[in-house]
Amino acid sequence: MVGGAVRRQSTTLGLIFAIAMLLNFGWEMAQGYLYHMPGNKLPSWLHCLRASAWDAFATVAIIGTAMLFFRRRDSNRPSIAQYTCIAVMGTAVGISIELIATHVLHRWSYAPGMPLFPVLQVAALPALQMLILPMATFAVATTIARRLRQPSLPLTILVIALAFIGCRAEPLRRWMSCRLMFTSNSTYCSALEGGIR
Helix, strand or coil: CHHHHHHHHHHHHHHHHHHHHHHHHHHHHHHHHHEECCCCCCCHHHHHHHHHHHHHHHHHHHHHHHHHHCCCCCCCCCCHHHHHHHHHHHHHHHHHHHHHHHHHCCCCEECCCCCECCCCCCEHHHHHHHHHHHHHHHHHHHHHHHHHCCCCHHHHHHHHHHHHHHCCCHHHHHHHHHHCCCCCCHHHHHHHHHHHC
16 A cells, blocks of 8 residues: 555656656747857757756655645645745745856856846746746646546656657747747847748
8 A cells, every 4th residue: 555655656756747847848948048058059959958857856856845744635636835835945946046057157147138136136037937837737747647546657758758849849949939938029039930930
């Protein structure tokens, strides 16, 4: 019985990782043009895929912590306390990563269009990313788990495969950059949309 519970939790965490990777990949591709990455020679889709993997690991750690500290008899029915924990931890993680990467390690900088927190001088979008997407991931994963009782490994693999297929969609990235991030550079968007067509 204990072994079955452990297997269910492991499979659920695997599903959380897959969903988080898919959602974060879309976000990373959409906001990619707002970053300057000196010395980065990777194609944009591959760089975003790598960043999405780290985001997914962070999401699993955040959700796993919330599930551990705020346990429920039915783990597939999240509580307000779990969502609150995920929101607070996610925001803290997002801001911390940006502070360390930009002010300590100097791994990247921001383009003029990136909205910043005035005092900290770190990007607001990554903080929103780690606020919104872990909660969305948790909601989707627990909904799937309730419907299927036990998420299957093939489903988890399917979600990861969709993320990989999507990561090659460069025209989609261009469209998302203009439409979802509300850039004010109309010339930039027109040029990109011309490339899509």
